Structure formats: structure tokens, C-alpha cells
Amino acid sequence: MTDTDRNPPAPGGGRVPTVIADGVHVTYRTGGVRTGRGGAASALGRILARRPAAGTREVNAVKGVSFTAHRGEAIGLIGSNGSGKSTLLKAVAGLLPTTRGTVWTSGRPSLLGVDAALMADLTGERNIVLGGLATGMTRHEIRERYAGIVEFSGVNDKGDFVSLPMRTYSSGMSARLRFSIAAARSHDVLLIDEALATGDAAFRRRSRRRIEELRAEAGTVFLVSHSNASITATCDRALWLEAGTLRMDGPAKEVVAAYERFTERT
Numbered sequence: 001m002t003d004t005d006r007n008p009p010a011p012g013g014g015r016v017p018t019v020i021a022d023g024v025h026v027t028y029r030t031g032g033v034r035t036g037r038g039g040a041a042s043a044l045g046r047i048l049a050r051r052p053a054a055g056t057r058e059v060n061a062v063k064g065v066s067f068t069a070h071r072g073e074a075i076g077l078i079g080s081n082g083s084g085k086s087t088l089l090k091a092v093a094g095l096l097p098t099t100r101g102t103v104w105t106s107g108r109p110s111l112l113g114v115d116a117a118l119m120a121d122l123t124g125e126r127n128i129v130l131g132g133l134a135t136g137m138t139r140h141e142i143r144e145r146y147a148g149i150v151e152f153s154g155v156n157d158k159g160d161f162v163s164l165p166m167r168t169y170s171s172g173m174s175a176r177l178r179f180s181i182a183a184a185r186s187h188d189v190l191l192i193d194e195a196l197a198t199g200d201a202a203f204r205r206r207s208r209r210r211i212e213e214l215r216a217e218a219g220t221v222f223l224v225s226h227s228n229a230s231i232t233a234t235c236d237r238a239l240w241l242e243a244g245t246l247r248m249d250g251p252a253k254e255v256v257a258a259y260e261r262f263t264e265r266t
């Protein structure tokens, strides 16, 4: 299949954009250090004067990032620890506000993170239903796909784990179940944060095939990973973030090679 087959031409003749990030900045403000001084009156004064509380720290996690993603692309996000990958993903998902710049997305983006909201005290079964509803599946669709989700995740490979509370799962099993729930339906824009890193080799193969299918169903997949091999095997394009800025955007193999040269030097 050629790249053009996967990316049906837009009415205007070009590829169909699904995410446009235009000069995106994201800033975290962490709570002030408690000094024990200052009552309600001084807090009110600060709010009226728009002054941050003493000790408030600002972290500019993403600084002026711009890119356009298209239908049918799988895009890897790479970069050192703390370079802003997860923050950018959350901003694209609409879970964090931008302090400057704009993110435009077509359809509803779905973020599949390591800390996605599954309930530790509920069984895998219940979480499949809740997670399925949360990703927009109907009860009927969940019933139809339930067996496929359990099989894909492999959580029952070593016993009937799906009927046990998720707190009894290893972190790899939880991550696999989260991925399997999210991957059970097509997404306009699917954002995956490190989900593949925890699976074993067989699961990683299944996941890559499924990501390939999701792209073919005309979605866009973003994948954050510290595994350069996962990025080159799964993605055709990569964005390299360093200290919140976009260092490189291009074919995954070229970007990963440049990033590897950079990490060897540092």
C-alpha cells in the first residue's frame, strides 16, 4: 500500500489535516511554598493585582510547538525525560489548556495514558465496560467486542484474571488491558503514552498490527515512547522535543537517528 492510498486526497487535493498545533505553549504553575503568613486579605490583594503567591513556580513545559498531522499518519514523540512529550499529548487531547497558541483537532481525540482512569478495585470485566463507555462505545458494541478485548490483552493467558480486581494485575497487564480497550474502536485521533513499553514481545507485535489497522481506518495515531525501536517500527513520522521545543520533525528513521546521535553525545 502506498502512502497516497492510506491518505485519501482531501477535496482540495491535499492530505486531510487532523491536528494542527500552532505555536503551542503550555505552562504549569505549581503551588506556592507555605510561609504561614498572609491571610485572606493578602490573598485577595494578590488575586486582584494578578500577582502569583510567594514561592509559586512556573514550568514552561512546551514552548512554541507547531506541526500539522494528517489522516493515516502514525507519529512518534521522542525526547529526553521532561522534554514535554506527555504535556504536548495532553494539550492535543484537550486535557491541558495552552497558555499561548492554538490546537485544532478534527473529531474527538482519545488519550490512552499509563494513568488512564481505570478503577483498581473493580474487576477487569467491569473496567472493560466502563472504559468502553468512556471511549464512546455503546453497550451493544462492548458486548460484541468483549471477548476480542480480553483475548487481545492476554490478561487471561495465565488464569481467569479478568474476573479479579485490577489491583491484582501487574503494571504490564493493566497497560495491556487499557490499550486493548482503547484500540477496540476506531479513533479520529488516538494518543498513546508509553502503552507499548510494558507489553511483552507478542503483545507489542499485536499492538503494532492494530495501530497499522487504526491508521488504515483513516485515524491519526500519536505514540510517546522511550523505545526508539518501537517508534521506528510503528511510526512513519516523528517529532523530537527537547526542553519543550521542537528540535526536528520528519521521517521517523531520520529523526530517531538524529536523536540517537544527540543522546550519545550527552
Ligand SMILES: Nc1ncnc2c1ncn2[C@@H]1O[C@H](COP(=O)(O)OP(=O)(O)OP(=O)(O)O)[C@@H](O)[C@H]1O
Binding pocket: 028, 029, 030, 059, 060, 061, 079, 080, 081, 082, 083, 084, 085, 086, 087, 088
Ligand atoms: N503537573 C505538573 N506540574 C508541574 N510541572 C510539571 C507537571 N507535569 C510535568 N511537569 C514538568 O513539565 C516538564 C515536561 O514534563 P513531561 O511529563 O511533559 O515530559 P516528558 O517528555 O513526557 O517526560 P518523560 O519522558 O520523563 O515522561 C518537566 O519539567 C516536568 O517536570
